[in-house]
Amino acid sequence: VIVTNMIVEKDKIRFIVDIVDHCNLNCKCCGHFSPLAPKGFLDINTFERDLKRLHELLQGHIHCFELMGGESLLHPRLYDIVRLTAKYVTGEKYLCTNGVLLSSMPDKFYQLCAETDTIISITMYPIDLNWDEINRKVKLFGTKLYLIKSQGEENKNWFKNRRDLSGSQDVEENFKNCFWKARCIVLENGRLSSCVVPFKAKYFQQYYKSDAFDTSDKNSIDIFKAKDIDSRVTGRSTGHPIRVLRNDMARKYLELEKSGAPFEELEQLTLGSLRKAVQEGDTKNGSLMAGQ
Secondary structure (H helix, E strand, O other): OOOOOOOOOHHHOEEEEEOEOOOOOOOOOOOOOHHHOOOOEOOHHHHHHHHHHHHHHOOOOOOEEEEEOOOHHHOOOHHHHHHHHHHHOOOEEEEEEOOOOHHHOOHHHHHHHHHOOEEEEEEOOOOOOOHHHHHHHHHHHOOOEEEEOOOOOOOOOOOOOOOOOOOOOOHHHHHHHOOOOOOOEEEEOOEEEOOOHHHHOHHHHHHHOOOOOOOOHHHOEEOOOOOOOOEEEEOHHHOOOEEEEOOHHHHHHHHHHHOOOOHHHHHHHHOOHHHHHHOOOOOOOOOOEOOO
16 A cells, blocks of 8 residues: 555654564464564563653653554563553553453453553454453443454455565665555664564564564664654655655755755755665665655
């Protein structure tokens, strides 16, 4: 799906964090590589440290924050994580799950989600769930549910996400065409990325003894070194707006746009800019995209 003219304002960003690496399902082509991940849980102290810093950078307003996995309900300190999220997130709070464990979760889980205004978000895989029990507990405590489905379907369809290991893909074009590019700003161990792959492809690398993916820090930013997460929208004059983090390249581009520079001159400035940022680590002259 190609998403065009989608501009996400700073106070509308959706952040996600994987609190569990592994999963109780074994889905092919999992975007988080969870079937290949060893058993692993996000450290509670690391979680609070990062969430507190994000809270500071956004001046106390995190618009949307999602607890994901793997399977989030497997975390042994799930309740503490839900409480900490409510402490620092003033906006929407989602706890994402495949739903397998929901019917067996105790009443206090549903009560806690209701008290903290945490929405239980169920990815509607074509699997059998005990909906009678889930709905009974949701109704009993007034807990909110959100169901993730494929468009026009009752469930979320299985899909295959092929990976090209040849290295011949156009980085910038693929990013522009990515459905999730502004929908999943990923937080992990003090860093933010506009894609989950730089953080999670390590499980693919380890399992297959491969170096197919670039999982280096060039694909993310350190939230403890950042002074803010200020961004700018470039390309409005060309009809192709792109949100980027503020740097020298963004400032030059905006100055040219303001002066009425022709499309060819603007295009020349940005030629290879995403590659500079992602592959060469040039954070001053590269394009650090944060959504279109």
